[in-house]
Amino acid sequence: MRTRPCVSRKAALLVAGMLFVLVRTASADDIRVMTSGTFTAAYLELIPQLERAVKGKVVTVTTSMGTGSESIPSRLERGDVADVVIVADDALDQLIKDGRVMANSRVELARSSIGMAVRAGAPRPDISSVDALRRTLLQAKSIAYSASVSGRYLSTELFQRLGIADQVMGKSLRVVGERVGAVVARGEAEIGFQQISELLPEPGIDYVGPLPPEVQRVTVFSAGIAAGSKHVDAARALIRFLASSEAAGTVAKSGLEPLVPR
Secondary structure: OEEEOOOOHHHHHHHHHHOHHHHOOOOOOOEEEEEOHHHHHHHHHHHHHHHHHHOOOEEEEEOOOOOOOOOHHHHHHOOOOOOEEEEEHHHHHHHHHOOOEOHHHOEEEEEEOEEEEEEOOOOOOOOOOHHHHHHHHHHOOOEEEEOOHHHHHHHHHHHHHOOOHHHHHHHEEEEOOOOHHHHHHOOOOOEEEEEHHHHOOOOOEEEEEEOOHHHOOOEEEEEEEEOOOOOHHHHHHHHHHHOOHHHHHHHHHOOOEEOOOO
16 A cells, blocks of 8 residues: 655645635634535535625635644644534544534534546446445556545455455555545546545546445534634534535535435
């Protein structure tokens, strides 16, 4: 298994363009949000409505839950200011345990599934059944997976469950600091796996489909209020809107399953 750092200028420019709010000088009245990549697409599209809900400016602090200095745990640990944190449930549990997020503030937002993508225009391998997925993994020349929740599942559970860990780990690439889709789009991996909501917005790839139901790993993503937030009421209003039926359509369009009726 190889680890792929973020070295692509194109990918860096793409992230910078998406997250222009990061370079803006935040004021004391701004509502600061830290969100994992899985919820990023829905969150970014909802910012204008969120700002109306909180009657103020919403600033994105980071969109990385993976590893490194810009990840949510690292930024909270070093004391970066935040009001709202959006991450997978197990990660939120740890942040609550560590005193980084208020224990009574958790609100479940959406379920997230894992999907597969190939480079745009490439043949789309069959992953519609467990046997088909196993064949595709064995036949692939290279496999990319994320450094966060979906990648941990593939590399520590799924490959072993399929009985092919020894055959595929040597040709697998753990992607750190950028989306798996960016690596696939550049042709550095033949197939790539990540949360569906992180694959869909990535240019240069074709989304193939989800993992088969028998081996799918569905993760609940939730929001909480950061410990020490100076804007608890506004943070609560922002989270309430994200969990509302008004936001559900945008959440679903991003590749997530909202936990409220649309």
